[in-house]
Amino acid sequence: MNAPLGLSGSARIAGASIFSDLDLTLAPGQWTCLLGASGVGKSTVLRLLAGLAEDVAFTGAIDRPAGVALMAQRDLLLPWLSVLENVLLGARLRGDAPETARARDVLAQVGLSDHLSKRPAALSGGQRQRAALARTLMEDRPLVLLDEPFSALDALNRAQMQELTARLLTGRTVLLVTHDPAEAARLGQTILIMRPEGAIEVAAPNGPIPRPIGDQSVLRAQADLFAQLTGPV
Numbered sequence: 001m002n003a004p005l006g007l008s009g010s011a012r013i014a015g016a017s018i019f020s021d022l023d024l025t026l027a028p029g030q031w032t033c034l035l036g037a038s039g040v041g042k043s044t045v046l047r048l049l050a051g052l053a054e055d056v057a058f059t060g061a062i063d064r065p066a067g068v069a070l071m072a073q074r075d076l077l078l079p080w081l082s083v084l085e086n087v088l089l090g091a092r093l094r095g096d097a098p099e100t101a102r103a104r105d106v107l108a109q110v111g112l113s114d115h116l117s118k119r120p121a122a123l124s125g126g127q128r129q130r131a132a133l134a135r136t137l138m139e140d141r142p143l144v145l146l147d148e149p150f151s152a153l154d155a156l157n158r159a160q161m162q163e164l165t166a167r168l169l170t171g172r173t174v175l176l177v178t179h180d181p182a183e184a185a186r187l188g189q190t191i192l193i194m195r196p197e198g199a200i201e202v203a204a205p206n207g208p209i210p211r212p213i214g215d216q217s218v219l220r221a222q223a224d225l226f227a228q229l230t231g232p233v
């Protein structure tokens with residue numbers, strides 16, 4: 001059931017090499033954080049794993065389960081649907097019967113019970129991301145891809161969303177793309193820095209996630225990651 005997931009190979013877009021010889025294995029049931037310079041191909045990796053990369057010429061192997069959930073930086077909620085309808089959207093698009101009771105339960109878990117009938121425009125940024133998280137949880141997929149989902153949030157909302165997401169995605173295989181060394185140090189059980197010639201693994205702090213922000217090992221890992229990301233390649 002917990003077969004290794006990941007991707008190994010090389011990718012080109014419109015004839016230009018994006019990455020080569022990348023070998024990315026995701027530890028089943030754990031969080032892997034992927035960092036790297038802008039444009040190095042992190043979102044391309046997520047798109048390949050999600051099966052949404054028709055414009056990418058990929059040579060290699062992709063191991064992913066049948067079901068993959070993707071949560072992006074912009075919440076991608078449909079503005080004309082209510083919060084509840086947005087969370088039920090996947091079932092509606094598939095022509096499945098809506099599981100309204102479960103959707104209400106998931107929305108309660110993310111603290112949105114009082115906002116079920118609001119349109120996304122009537123929510124705060126943090127509430128919109130919680131609605132997007134509810135939609136991701138509703139899909140109940142074994143592999144969850146997170147593309148900088150918290151980067152547009154203020155520091156307090158970001159910390160709360162990191163904690164909520166870590167708690168609610170316990171046991172899933174998660175790949176989180178982030179630009180934030182502090183986020184990777186809090187959430188990564190494996191931490192990878194992507195470079196054009198492949199990914200390097202950086203030691204993650206010990207301890208269960210989400211790790212406390214002020215923990216010495218988290219602060220040290222954050223500083224190490226920052227140095228690696230800004231230092232000579």
Ligand SMILES: Nc1ncnc2c1ncn2[C@@H]1O[C@H](COP(=O)(O)OP(=O)(O)OP(=O)(O)O)[C@@H](O)[C@H]1O
Nearest residue numbers: 013014018036037038039040041042043044045055
């Ligand atoms: N449709 C496209 N056509 C041409 N080039 C593309 C296309 N999509 C992406 N690219 C290029 O592929 C490279 C990798 O893009 P990608 O979005 O995967 O990078 P990233 O590491 O996620 O960047 P960022 O951290 O800035 O989000 C970039 O140089 C980008 O310009």
